Amino acid sequence: NAGVxxxxxxxxxxxxxxxxxxxxxxxxxxxxxxxxxxxxxxxKLIYYSVGAGITDKGEVPNGYNVSRSTTEDFxxxxxxxxxxxxSVYFCASRNGGNTxxxxxxxxxxxx
Amino acid sequence: xxxxTQSQPEMSVQEAETVTLSCTYDxxxxxxxxxxxxxxxxxxxILVIRQExxxxxxxxxxxxxxxxxxxxxxxxxxxxxxxxxxAAMYFCAYFPDSNYQLIWGAGTxxxxxx
Numbered sequence: 001n002a003g004v005x006x007x008x009x010x011x012x013x014x015x016x017x018x019x020x021x022x023x024x025x026x027x028x029x030x031x032x033x034x035x036x037x038x039x040x041x042x043x044k045l046i047y048y049s050v051g052a053g054i055t056d057k058g059e060v061p062n063g064y065n066v067s068r069s070t071t072e073d074f075x076x077x078x079x080x081x082x083x084x085x086x087s088v089y090f091c092a093s094r095n096g097g098n099t100x101x102x103x104x105x106x107x108x109x110x111x
Numbered sequence: 112x113x114x115x116t117q118s119q120p121e122m123s124v125q126e127a128e129t130v131t132l133s134c135t136y137d138x139x140x141x142x143x144x145x146x147x148x149x150x151x152x153x154x155x156x157i158l159v160i161r162q163e164x165x166x167x168x169x170x171x172x173x174x175x176x177x178x179x180x181x182x183x184x185x186x187x188x189x190x191x192x193x194x195x196x197x198a199a200m201y202f203c204a205y206f207p208d209s210n211y212q213l214i215w216g217a218g219t220x221x222x223x224x225x
Binding site: 031033037041042043045048050058088090092098099100102104105107 | 144146153154155156158161163202206211212213215216217218
């Protein structure tokens with residue numbers, strides 16, 4: 001009964017470092033999403049994918065990259081971390097229906 | 112542009128009373144879905160209720176119900192018999208049938224007074 005699993009849950013990065021947030025889902029969902037949520041704000045879409053091998057930019061893609069080599073996995077890569085990327089990151093997935101399932105979030109601090 | 116507006120940044124209610132959170136949206140689509148998500152301090156996103164635009168009947172889930180006014184593009188959430196565990200941020204979201212993305216409101220912080 002895993003659903004959407006994100007790792008790591010917490011991470012502190014130094015400015016200029018890079019890292020990958022992992023996301024995997026075991027529901028065979030085609031659609032996957034990465035959001036960020038800044039303090040006191042709503043969710044902003046970073047990237048999304050409609051299936052393996054297909055990704056597209058969302059509202060705030062700068063500074064990030066994604067790949068979707070399998071249906072299950074949708075990692076988010078941060079290159080050259082900046083303090084502005086301090087946020088909570090959510091991975092989500094859905095099938096052809098209209099309910100989105102969220103991971104528990106990854107807290108990232110860039111210092 | 113499709114937008115979702117939650118005009119109440121913060122609401123408070125006495126425990127056991129009823130509170131209504133407002134949400135309006137702008138769209139030219141006829142088929143879409145609307146959602147209310149709850150986000151407690153743990154930051155987990157929890158689906159509270161969803162509404163299909165083609166259904167005229169308002170959705171209900173236990174103490175949670177919506178007032179969906181399609182012509183007015185309004186989708187308010189009513190919480191009856193408020194409990195301390197209802198304290199959270201509540202986000203309204205719109206999902207057009209023709210798109211892949213949810214469009215989110217800015218959220219309403221709900222405070223429950225004991």
